[in-house]
Amino acid sequence: MTEPLQGLLQSVPGLLSAVGCFDRIGQFLAAEEQEDFRDFKSCHSSSTSSLTTAQTPIDGSETIELTSRSPRNVSMLPTTWQPIIRITNGCFGWSKDKDILKDVNVSIPGGRLTCIVGPIAGGKSTFCQTLLGETYASKGRVQFSVPSKEIAFCHQTAHLVNGSIRENNVGFSELDEKWYETILRACSLWEDVGLMPRQHETIVGSGGMNLSGGQRQKVAVARAIYARKSIVVLDDVFSGFDAGSEQHVFRQLFGPDGLARRQGMTIIFATHAVKFLPYADHIIALVDGVVEQEGTYEELRSQAGYVQGLVIAVSSKHQSATAKEPVTQAEKTQDAADAAKDDLSRQLGDFAAYRYYFSAAGLSSTLLMLAFGTATSTFFNLPTFWLKQWTDASSTSGQHDDYKYLGIYALFQCLALIFAMLLAYQTIIVLVTKTGLDLHLRLLQTVALSFTQSTWALRSNFCDQMSYGFV
Template sequence: MMTVVYHIFTVATATLPAIWSPAIAFIAFTIQAKIQHSNLLSTEQAFTSLALISLVTIPAESFMVAIPHAGACLGCFTRIQDYLRLPCRTDRRGGPLPPPDKALPSATRSLHDVELEGLTSKPSILHAENVICLKNVTVCPAPATSPVLNNITLTIAPSSLVMIVGPVGSGKTTLIKAILGELPCESGLITVTPAPLAYCHQKPWLTNTSILQSICGLHGDQAVDERWYKAVVYACCLEEDIKLWPDGSHTIIGNNGLMLSGGQRQRLALARAIYARRNVLLLDDVFNALDAATMDTIFTRLWGKQGLLRKLNSTVVLVTHSTKHVHLADKLVVLDKGRIVQDGSGDAIGSGAEALRDIMLEPQQLLEKETQSPREAKELFGLQTNEQDLARRTGDIEVYKYYANSIGWKYTALFVIANIGYAFAVAFPRE
């Protein structure tokens, strides 16, 4: 509340003198002339008064406007200082180095057998028995908070697809961040073979560049591996989207993918991670915005018998909310309340499909699953759609009614009166 009052005060003191000073000065002079029966304001006096008022109010306005900006700058410097004084980040993960001749080709090198149809299997790129190993790991998301992961023990073999499933808040994303080294362990040990690694977040960060540059990460005269690029685009179901865009692969996606849908952003980020050709891929729920048909196609093209990542012998850790494709996983890990409740092959755990689905649902969702009728769900969907349609209306009186109903008619009336007064005060010196 104090912050709001402070902002109102600074805005008022900065703008009111310049806006209202001419009107108030001339009204006061007119009233004084009427009371004292003296001469009214002449043209010379009016212009002289306006010049004097401007000489005083304009610098005062600039000074008052600068005060909050100066305060904001000081606050920024304080935050920068706090950041610079933080202790250096220490990677507490460990592990043996892989042989230098076993790494995948870099994204800048040409690879002749990258097409999905002609890609041949390669031996495992890592010599270690396990690429990632967690032993009795406990992780807290922040200091002085309760653990999100408790006593986790997990091994991930090379060239395997490991799917991590569980309900919301079970610690799936925390586990990925711990493997990345972004969250320290309170206890236990995480061992990661230091191999090239790619990470794809469920809400990816995208730069304001073209589709091609977003996937390939090109700089300067760096060349595109066309065959590999086409194979990745095909595997991520981006071919049809690129054909529909006016500029194809050179379409600018906007800041953080503003021009793309949620599913397109996720597929683009997935393509970027795959194009990098890293030994290990960490994928954090990258399919949550995709429809079922698109997700099925991508899973088949990446992890089917002839899938792109299968051909490359990539090690993939996939966090997902869906249990539909657990049969493709070499290993399935089920998390619940920060603990591993099931750990085994996808086929073995997937045989108890109904129990697995119940683990994935929150208690409230289970209740709704049992009690909500199709008619009620349809009515609820229709109500939400109407509210969204009303919120999206633009270009007519309805949008102003929507805003007025949101803030209340009393504040709407004050807003209108303030705008009328502002228009009068600005136009008064010109008349």
């Protein structure tokens, strides 16, 4: 009898959550449908003859020619400097009344590496999303020479499903063991996967929680290249890589002899790693949503503008930085064991840390949270005791007041629910907010005091040196 009655009252929050979910689904279905402003036709009349994946008939409709292609060679793009994407007088943004990109006129060559560079909030991510048709277009044209299904995209935040390493790398493509191994080695994942308990069948978890940040991003990049699409759009995908992995992946995939180059893919790479610009065939500099410069690296570095102002550390032969020394499997195993030991020691915790945290919350807030927690636990357990009294009274005496017992039982359940809500409010809204502000204030005071002391020390040292010099 206890479980059904408790479940009835405890199901109220879940019911309210379900209603909220239905409201959000209804708002999404009732929202205005976004139109795809992209034009999947030939950018120019002469490019149709050189493309084997798309043809533009006389009536202007798009058809796809089903041609057989080798599983290891998908060079479907022209090797000349013919544009595969052309944007003319384009103005794009995330809302209809505000444009982020203004008066964009660019042509992206097929089968080449195009780097999108610019300062933070300059419009690089918006440019990548525009190529996917995810923004609003107030005016202008975006023309493609390939079908829409020939575009692969990798975001700077990796999207992984709760599946195995193999499933996340292959995606919706067909499994090709040789090509799969080639991609994983190029993305510096083959050795990492070999050290995992189930290797390629290791479950990455929800959002890739079982992988490190760099490994999650490597899997996402590997999936984009594994799909072997004509166009690959990469939005700052090296942000989570270490220096060695960054050099290795770029050299193996996008370098002069990289897989993407050999496969004839068109790579559109938005990046802050300006050290890779000398390897780019085409560069687009976006500043405040405006295309400030466009051209090759040799052209732009000799012109006054954004690219010339970048400090790029590149050797005379344009070689990549020295790779890290190889790490043996024994060293990796020892490092994993040490990391597991550190995780175990962190799980034990330290009472001093909890004392410091609750001191920031204050005595009154902490005592109130404890009081609400005690009341919640009490009223969640009292119904069981009261139900026992009810059944005992029913068995010993035939005359008993069912309504009285039922009313008190419902009262206990309601009080438990009320105190649970008060506990959640006190913990999440009051306690967390108060401790967050206090701890950040302490950190700010510490940093400010340290900066002040350092400034006075430098000033005293400078004055002493000046006095000694004058003497």
